[in-house]
Amino acid sequence: MKLSPKTLNWLMISGVIVILLVLLYILFSGKLNPTRSISKTKINEPTATTSVTGEPIPQVFSIEPLDNDQTPLDDRGRLEIQLEKKAGAFVERWASMSSQDNFSNLEILKNGMTKTMVAWTTKYIQEESANKNNNVYTGIQAQAIVTQGVLADINTNSITIKVKIRGQETTGQPAGQPQTFYQDYQLTLIKNGSDWLADKITWQERQNQ
Numbered sequence: 648m649k650l651s652p653k654t655l656n657w658l659m660i661s662g663v664i665v666i667l668l669v670l671l672y673i674l675f676s677g678k679l680n681p682t683r684s685i686s687k688t689k690i691n692e693p694t695a696t697t698s699v700t701g702e703p704i705p706q707v708f709s710i711e712p713l714d715n716d717q718t719p720l721d722d723r724g725r726l727e728i729q730l731e732k733k734a735g736a737f738v739e740r741w742a743s744m745s746s747q748d749n750f751s752n753l754e755i756l757k758n759g760m761t762k763t764m765v766a767w768t769t770k771y772i773q774e775e776s777a778n779k780n781n782n783v784y785t786g787i788q789a790q791a792i793v794t795q796g797v798l799a800d801i802n803t804n805s806i807t808i809k810v811k812i813r814g815q816e817t818t819g820q821p822a823g824q825p826q827t828f829y830q831d832y833q834l835t836l837i838k839n840g841s842d843w844l845a846d847k848i849t850w851q852e853r854q855n856q
Contacts, residue, residue, distance in 0.1 A: 727798040727806075730843060734808035734834045735791035737845055742789035742812055742830065746779060761837055761846045789814040789830075804838040805846075814853075827856040 720728070737756060744752050750772045757765050789812045796808030810832045815825040835847040 721801075723798055723801045726801060727796060730798065730806055730836055731794040731796050731808055733843060734796065734810055734836065735794040738810040738812060738832045738834055738848070739789050739791050741848065742787060742814055742832070744785075744787050746781070746783070746785040750775065756845070759845055761839065761844045764844075764846050764848070767847075783818060786817045787814050805835060807833055807835045809833055828853040829856070830854065 737759065740752050740756055744750065753768055753772055757768060760768065791810050792813050793811040794808055796806050798806050812830050812832065814828050814830060816828065817823065817825045830850060830853045832848060832850045834845055836843045837846040838844075
């Protein structure tokens, strides 16, 4: 059957309209939009949350592994540091004195000494008192700047600690210009029960600045 030109024109127009309608449907329905894959990213920083009561829940932080120089101290290490501080404070007071105080700094330290060192200190005070020049004022202020000792293990009962001090000596009346010096000490501590007591102290010659 042969179609007339008019019928062919209507069929072509109808086909074009159908195609346009299909394209419009696809366009507005979103079928041409590409799908996006959402990747999950791990969040390192904590986020604040609240509990059912409204109270904030503590944040939890991840703990990074410690470097070699950040190894936590064990009991031996902590005790070693405590004894170094004790030795530094002892030597500071031992070296700090005034000719007007009659060695009161050493008398106070006797509470932290063994009986052996108490006897040695008493004799030392007597000898220094006999040689002291009461006509000239002398005053020394000492500060421990370095303390170093090695505790073999937590059960060790003694330790010898090196202490370096920086001192300032003032002489004369009225007082003159302070003279700065450095001096090295060695203090031996012995464990007596739960206490660590000073048992021996030695020192080297001063190094004037």
